[in-house]
Amino acid sequence: MSLFGNPYDARAKLSCACGAHATQAEHDEAARLDAERLSARALEEAAMRALFPKRAERRRFLSAVGAQAAAAAIASVFPLGALQAMAQEKGKPEKRDLKVGFIPITCATPLIMSSPLGFYEKQGLNVTLVKTAGWALIRDKVMNGEYDASHLLAPMPLAITLGAGSAPLPMHVATIQNSNGQAITLAMKHKDNRDPKKWKGFKFGIPFDFSIHNLLLRYYLAEHGLDPDKDVQLRVIPPPEMVANLRAGNIDGFLGPDPFNQRAVFDQVGFLHVLSKDLWDGHPCCSFGVQSAWVKQHPNSFAALFRAVLNAAAMAANPANRPTIANAIAPANYLNQPPALLEQVLTGKFADGLGNVKNVPDRVIFDPVPWDGLGVWILTQMKRWGYVKGDVKYQQIVDQVYLMTDAKKRMKEEGIIAPAENPRKIVVMGKAFDKAKPEAYVASFAIKRT
Amino acid sequence: MGTRAKSAVLSALIALVLALAWHIGTLPKGPQAAGVDPEYAKLMGLDKPKGDGLPTLAEVGATAWKQVSDPFYDAGSNDKGIGIQLAYSLGRVGLGFVLAALVAIPLGFVIGLSPVAHGALNPFIQVLKPISPLAWMPLALYTIKDSTTSSIFVIFICSIWPMLINTAHGVASVRRDWLNVARTLEAGTVRTAFQVILPAAAPTILTGMRISMGIAWLVIVAAEMLVGNLGVGYFVWNEWNNLSLSNVIFAIALIGVVGMLLDLAFGWAQRAVTYAE
Numbered sequence: 001m002s003l004f005g006n007p008y009d010a011r012a013k014l015s016c017a018c019g020a021h022a023t024q025a026e027h028d029e030a031a032r033l034d035a036e037r038l039s040a041r042a043l044e045e046a047a048m049r050a051l052f053p054k055r056a057e058r059r060r061f062l063s064a065v066g067a068q069a070a071a072a073a074i075a076s077v078f079p080l081g082a083l084q085a086m087a088q089e090k091g092k093p094e095k096r097d098l099k100v101g102f103i104p105i106t107c108a109t110p111l112i113m114s115s116p117l118g119f120y121e122k123q124g125l126n127v128t129l130v131k132t133a134g135w136a137l138i139r140d141k142v143m144n145g146e147y148d149a150s151h152l153l154a155p156m157p158l159a160i161t162l163g164a165g166s167a168p169l170p171m172h173v174a175t176i177q178n179s180n181g182q183a184i185t186l187a188m189k190h191k192d193n194r195d196p197k198k199w200k201g202f203k204f205g206i207p208f209d210f211s212i213h214n215l216l217l218r219y220y221l222a223e224h225g226l227d228p229d230k231d232v233q234l235r236v237i238p239p240p241e242m243v244a245n246l247r248a249g250n251i252d253g254f255l256g257p258d259p260f261n262q263r264a265v266f267d268q269v270g271f272l273h274v275l276s277k278d279l280w281d282g283h284p285c286c287s288f289g290v291q292s293a294w295v296k297q298h299p300n301s302f303a304a305l306f307r308a309v310l311n312a313a314a315m316a317a318n319p320a321n322r323p324t325i326a327n328a329i330a331p332a333n334y335l336n337q338p339p340a341l342l343e344q345v346l347t348g349k350f351a352d353g354l355g356n357v358k359n360v361p362d363r364v365i366f367d368p369v370p371w372d373g374l375g376v377w378i379l380t381q382m383k384r385w386g387y388v389k390g391d392v393k394y395q396q397i398v399d400q401v402y403l404m405t406d407a408k409k410r411m412k413e414e415g416i417i418a419p420a421e422n423p424r425k426i427v428v429m430g431k432a433f434d435k436a437k438p439e440a441y442v443a444s445f446a447i448k449r450t
Numbered sequence: 451m452g453t454r455a456k457s458a459v460l461s462a463l464i465a466l467v468l469a470l471a472w473h474i475g476t477l478p479k480g481p482q483a484a485g486v487d488p489e490y491a492k493l494m495g496l497d498k499p500k501g502d503g504l505p506t507l508a509e510v511g512a513t514a515w516k517q518v519s520d521p522f523y524d525a526g527s528n529d530k531g532i533g534i535q536l537a538y539s540l541g542r543v544g545l546g547f548v549l550a551a552l553v554a555i556p557l558g559f560v561i562g563l564s565p566v567a568h569g570a571l572n573p574f575i576q577v578l579k580p581i582s583p584l585a586w587m588p589l590a591l592y593t594i595k596d597s598t599t600s601s602i603f604v605i606f607i608c609s610i611w612p613m614l615i616n617t618a619h620g621v622a623s624v625r626r627d628w629l630n631v632a633r634t635l636e637a638g639t640v641r642t643a644f645q646v647i648l649p650a651a652a653p654t655i656l657t658g659m660r661i662s663m664g665i666a667w668l669v670i671v672a673a674e675m676l677v678g679n680l681g682v683g684y685f686v687w688n689e690w691n692n693l694s695l696s697n698v699i700f701a702i703a704l705i706g707v708v709g710m711l712l713d714l715a716f717g718w719a720q721r722a723v724t725y726a727e
Binding site for chain 1: 486487489490493494495525526527528529588591592595596597675676677679687688689690691692693694
């Protein structure tokens, strides 16, 4: 609830839009009932048309038996009730006006583009996207119910469900927003210091403790023999503030989300040391999450949101659409970045900050399915670094939080091709991961906190 | 030339020198593309003249003009004109400030009139007063569960102390003679409070309100940068994301001007209630 109604909102009226109802809410309710009745009517009409393609025949039939009898006769042949119920399952969100939070980064592409490109509207939703200053605030606003759904880092819903870093609250991940699309960016002064073994004492920016960025950076450093808790400093910095901190010399580098890696290059304060894709091709980054309780209270609204974002992800998956998308999400209302910059991130043709033009078409990819293996990997690393302690029921927690089966089913319904298995094997820096043996995986690392 | 005129000329000169230094310091370098792969240069934006971060005077001027000439545009939930942003900030400050005044002034009266209440409440005031208002933010978000109300609460908590302390001080230092005269004339408690103590303490109370308003205006910008979503502070943060320093500089100037106007308004009110003994 906001204490201020927006006095400048053109739609805010003292009565309703048509003037026949006292409030806009009443008007909306009447319109909804109308729409329901009309859609039922539309179905009956379609059935009549199918039975009597010629208008003259239909008229003769109706005048001969009477409308009442005709309706009863047709209902006995056609399962009109069932058809109407099916149509309604798609057509009636419990709550139409939704607030969805986001951080202004390209990871949120599907859920942001759904607004300017009309994916939400098409599902009958009126979504207000709320730009948010940092991940801790996103977590708080999701947990206190200010946001109906939100852009979250892939590990956050798992952490919140387990009560790591917050009070425990069951969450769901509907889709993975994006895969790959991050990078380790270093300050210009380190351009001849590319060997991680020599990075003792470095200060790195990460967006949040429960982020794939933190887990990947820790993994990368540990593979090179550095203990991320002792040999370097990891600082939580909201993504938008990373470039400013790099320029000010507060940090030596960051593993952060785009467009801020590319922005550091564009502003000539840093260079791309390594893309996250080169650490683990196909790693998840951000997710689209909701409280489990919200799904129970608003199953249809949730289904509509789910469909909108899945369709958006399908559009984003096609590289040909990326320039259009870059232009749609660039304005100040969304990312507030130059479109040319976003295009470099989304198309994968970019300057690396060291004088080279790189062409990496899968710099960022959009596979919306929350594969369970991804969640299990995240939990193994949370265990490895001591964010969760004791016995972890890996598969059980992931199955509860990541709605993999649900996502695949809904994609099929929407006519989007969904593979049965994760098309990309989980291989992190050359080491394969078996989701069936998480404990052995955790135990296999030399540097760990368990 | 009078002193006033001299000061005015000097002020103008200082402004001119500062502007000139800024202009010279930020002149853009020409295209730096020489010797660089043209494709790379284009991706880096080097094919056009590019400053090294700080915007030029002309750029800031153009930005300011653009913002001021269309202050009420609405391009979506996260992008509104500067006039609307300002209205949100002033609304939050106004609401938090009025709530604080409603609590602080009556409470200040009680503390000022009763030494027992003063002794009992003083330890709390002394502990709570020095807490940075933003430190309350996480607690407020967690308990109030609404970010707008939380920022209003933060304004409330930061503007309550100067008003409370000044009111108490003003009430306590009303001249004994006046109270005695009131008692001789058999004025009731309420009448004494409103017709003797309030006018006598008004200048001190208004000083407290003036200090409070200054602090509230400082804090709202920081609070909005923290919780975001509309307001001048949010505007600064949003343009910082875009590293658009010309917008940030424009916002800084605007915050300064609005702060000055608020202070002038309270200064004027203060003069209106001041009396000569």
